[in-house]
Amino acid sequence: MNRKSFGFRALELQMATVKEEELPLVLVHRPPNFHFPFKHLLQTHFRLLDPLDSDPPESTHSFFSRYAASVRVLLCVDPTPITRDLLSLLQLIVGSSTGVDHIDLQECRPRSIAVTNAGKAFSPDVADLAVGLLIDVLRRVSAGFQYVRAGLWAQNGEFPLGFKCS
Secondary structure (H helix, E strand, O other): OOHHHHHHHHHHHHHHOOOHHHOOEEEEEOOOOOOOOOHHHHHOOOEEEOHHHOOOOOOHHHHHHHHOOOOOEEEEOOOOOEOHHHHOOOOEEEEOOOOOOOEOHHHHOOOOOEEEOOOOOOHHHHHHHHHHHHHHHHHOHHHHHHHHHOOHHHHHOOOOOOOOOO
């Protein structure tokens, strides 16, 4: 084992001994139907405060208002508006989407609140989906599938394909 890997292991052990209440607080803003696949990864480094985890579930606004004075970071995975009254002492808003229209940037600037987002991370996927939907609509692929599935092929004959894309 070299010194570098030993130093990393020592840091790992030190982090493992940090008590949960000493972890930085992160307020989570998400819709109820959002599956939170990376939650377990974040919980090793942060203490996540999620209104949907409270018992009984609390309204987002009252939950945020209660913790606004003690939280410095907001993880926003929902396009619900982030307004002035929710900003309080925040230093960072982490957005998991490409846009920031739901965040009051005019209020964030004078308070020096940093705002991040996913940038162009989803652009290739959105372009692929747009082309796929264009072909589906023009060639009537989904409509044809439903036509066959409903048994209309046997009754009415061939299904018209729609327009050519090229």
